[in-house]
Amino acid sequence: MYELSEFLGAYERYKAPGLENKRITQAGILPLMKALPALFHTAEVGQSFEGRTLYGIRVGSGATRVLAWTQMHGDESTATRSVFDLCRFLADDSVTFSEIRNTILSRLSLFIVPMVNPDGAQRWQRENAQGIDVNRDARRGATPEGRTLQNLCRTFAPHFALNLHDQNSYYSAGASRHPATFSFQAAPPDAAGSITPTRAQAMKLIVHLNQKLQALLPQCIGRWNNDYEPRAFGEWFQAQRVATLLIESGGYPGDEERNEVRRFHFGILVEALHAIASGAYTQQKIEPYEQLPLNRENGMFDRIARRTEITVGGRTFTTDVGRRESETVMGDLDDYGSYDFIL
Numbered sequence: 001m002y003e004l005s006e007f008l009g010a011y012e013r014y015k016a017p018g019l020e021n022k023r024i025t026q027a028g029i030l031p032l033m034k035a036l037p038a039l040f041h042t043a044e045v046g047q048s049f050e051g052r053t054l055y056g057i058r059v060g061s062g063a064t065r066v067l068a069w070t071q072m073h074g075d076e077s078t079a080t081r082s083v084f085d086l087c088r089f090l091a092d093d094s095v096t097f098s099e100i101r102n103t104i105l106s107r108l109s110l111f112i113v114p115m116v117n118p119d120g121a122q123r124w125q126r127e128n129a130q131g132i133d134v135n136r137d138a139r140r141g142a143t144p145e146g147r148t149l150q151n152l153c154r155t156f157a158p159h160f161a162l163n164l165h166d167q168n169s170y171y172s173a174g175a176s177r178h179p180a181t182f183s184f185q186a187a188p189p190d191a192a193g194s195i196t197p198t199r200a201q202a203m204k205l206i207v208h209l210n211q212k213l214q215a216l217l218p219q220c221i222g223r224w225n226n227d228y229e230p231r232a233f234g235e236w237f238q239a240q241r242v243a244t245l246l247i248e249s250g251g252y253p254g255d256e257e258r259n260e261v262r263r264f265h266f267g268i269l270v271e272a273l274h275a276i277a278s279g280a281y282t283q284q285k286i287e288p289y290e291q292l293p294l295n296r297e298n299g300m301f302d303r304i305a306r307r308t309e310i311t312v313g314g315r316t317f318t319t320d321v322g323r324r325e326s327e328t329v330m331g332d333l334d335d336y337g338s339y340d341f342i343l
């Protein structure tokens, strides 16, 4: 067997060129789409509100169908970048990791929609060109981008869905000093939070991924809240009995452009696909999913000066001083983390 760290160690072989900065547009990925070898089939799957073509990439010949989409929010590009790394990994014909690759390609049919929201990416904004958050449009289908995903659910009929996003860097993993470098969620299919058989599959896969990631990013894995949001696509796919995982890429020390996070994300994708293909995740239980620490909003700072002396009105006292972007917070920050401290 292999460890996640092994193919992360070989990452430079697979890193897709030209995606070093997080701010990318569709023009940045079209050359990579065109350069994909014959193993991959690319197809038009829809059009954005402004008429940009939405593309799908299909690879693999297996019976288990996996749909993955990225950048439904135009300013969340990490997964778009890492799916092209994944394609290079799958296209490699050397013996390195050939067993993993062959298992994935023979047992899975993978359908990737990179950059669901190219109009938003063009403006580097969350919403599409209509100004609508596509991830709050699963019920109405008012956006062509959202309707494209719904069509794919019907026509491709996936068993698994990977809903790939970025979250801001200031989430901590629970009430700790650790950033939520990745957060996962198996979204509830209904208001009761039912654990359907397919949602249980998603939970087990998350438990599997967390187990692998803890060795590399100890305590830096969080769980997205469990609130039921019927307008979101995670909930919508889960309700269609597709085992759906939300994966949020978050902050990592010194990684403003999210290149390290992209590298880890590449590893998560390979691990997730291999676990689905091999069935390795089925041995997990669902309880550890509930034990993953919930994301805490604003749990991280860029810098914290701990127990420092401050003078206000001529009087001196000791406090922690945390700074993030333009905000300064004073007081007891013992349970809060900072990126300078980790560095």
Ligand SMILES: [Zn+2]
Pocket: 072, 073, 076, 165, 166
């Ligand atoms: Zn998002």
